[in-house]
Amino acid sequence: MSIAVPGNTSNGSSPSLKGIRLHQLPCWINYNGPAKVDQFFFIHGRYRPQVNADGPTEIVTPKHSPSAYPVSDTVYTSSFRGRLLQARRCTVPKGYRGYVLTRRSTHRSAPLHSKQSGKQPEGERQVLMAVERFGGFMVWDHDRPPQPTADPMLRAMDWLAVASLIHSPMTPPSQEPEHSDVL
Numbered sequence: 053m054s055i056a057v058p059g060n061t062s063n064g065s066s067p068s069l070k071g072i073r074l075h076q077l078p079c080w081i082n083y084n085g086p087a088k089v090d091q092f093f094f095i096h097g098r099y100r101p102q103v104n105a106d107g108p109t110e111i112v113t114p115k116h117s118p119s120a121y122p123v124s125d126t127v128y129t130s131s132f133r134g135r136l137l138q139a140r141r142c143t144v145p146k147g148y149r150g151y152v153l154t155r156r157s158t159h160r161s162a163p164l165h166s167k168q169s170g171k172q173p174e175g176e177r178q179v180l181m182a183v184e185r186f187g188g189f190m191v192w193d194h195d196r197p198p199q200p201t202a203d204p205m206l207r208a209m210d211w212l213a214v215a216s217l218i219h220s221p222m223t224p225p226s227q228e229p230e231h232s233d234v235l
Contacts (some may be wrong), residue, residue: 057151057182069182072152074189075139076205095139098128113172123206127197138197142205143188145212150189151182166223 073088079196124141131137144150156179191198191205200206 054177055153055180055182068153069185072184072186074150074186076189076195077128079132080136083131093130093132095128095130098126100125122188122209123200130192132192135194137194139190139192140198140200140206141188141190142209144186146207148156149214150186150213152184152186153180155179155185156181186193 066138073089075093122144122145126141128139129136130139138175157176158179191203193203198206200209
C-alpha cells in the first residue's frame with residue numbers, strides 16, 4: 053500500500069489540495085463524504101469554562117497542556133437534530149500535516165515468477181490518495197465539552213508525541229568514568 057499526495061512541494065505543502073474543516077460528531081450518520089456543513093451546521097457561540105470558589109464547574113483542560121494536546125481552551129456550542137453539542141478545536145501539531153485520504157485500486161503488471169501473498173488480486177495494488185487537507189478539526193460531545201484526557205480522538209493525539217520521541221535522535225550518555233574520592 054502506498055500514499056500519494058498530489059502537488060507536494062519541497063516544504064511539504066500541497067497547494068493543489070483544497071483546505072477543508074472537519075467535525076467529529078458524537079453520533080452515527082449513515083453517510084461518508086462531503087456535506088454542506090457551512091450551510092446547515094452553525095456554531096452558535098463560544099465560551100471559556102468558569103471556575104468558582106468551590107472548584108471547577110466542569111472538568112477544565114490544564115492551562116499548560118502537553119504538546120500532544122493542541123486543544124483550545126475555548127468551548128464552542130452548536131446543535132444537531134435538536135440536541136446541544138459542545139466542542140473544542142484541535143489543531144494538527146507542528147511538524148505534521150492533516151490529509152483526507154481515499155482508497156484507490158491501481159493495476160500493475162506483476163512478474164510471472166512472483167508469488168503474491170495477501171488478499172489483493174494479482175496485478176492490483178492499493179493506493180491511498182490525498183484528496184483534501186486540513187490544519188485542525190472540531191471534536192464535539194453531548195452535554196459537556198470534550199476533555200483531552202478522556203476523549204478517544206483527542207487521546208489518540210498522544211501517539212504523535214510518542215512517535216516524535218521514538219524517532220527523534222538520541223544523544224548517548226557520557227561515557228566518561230565517574231571519579232570517586234574513596235579509594
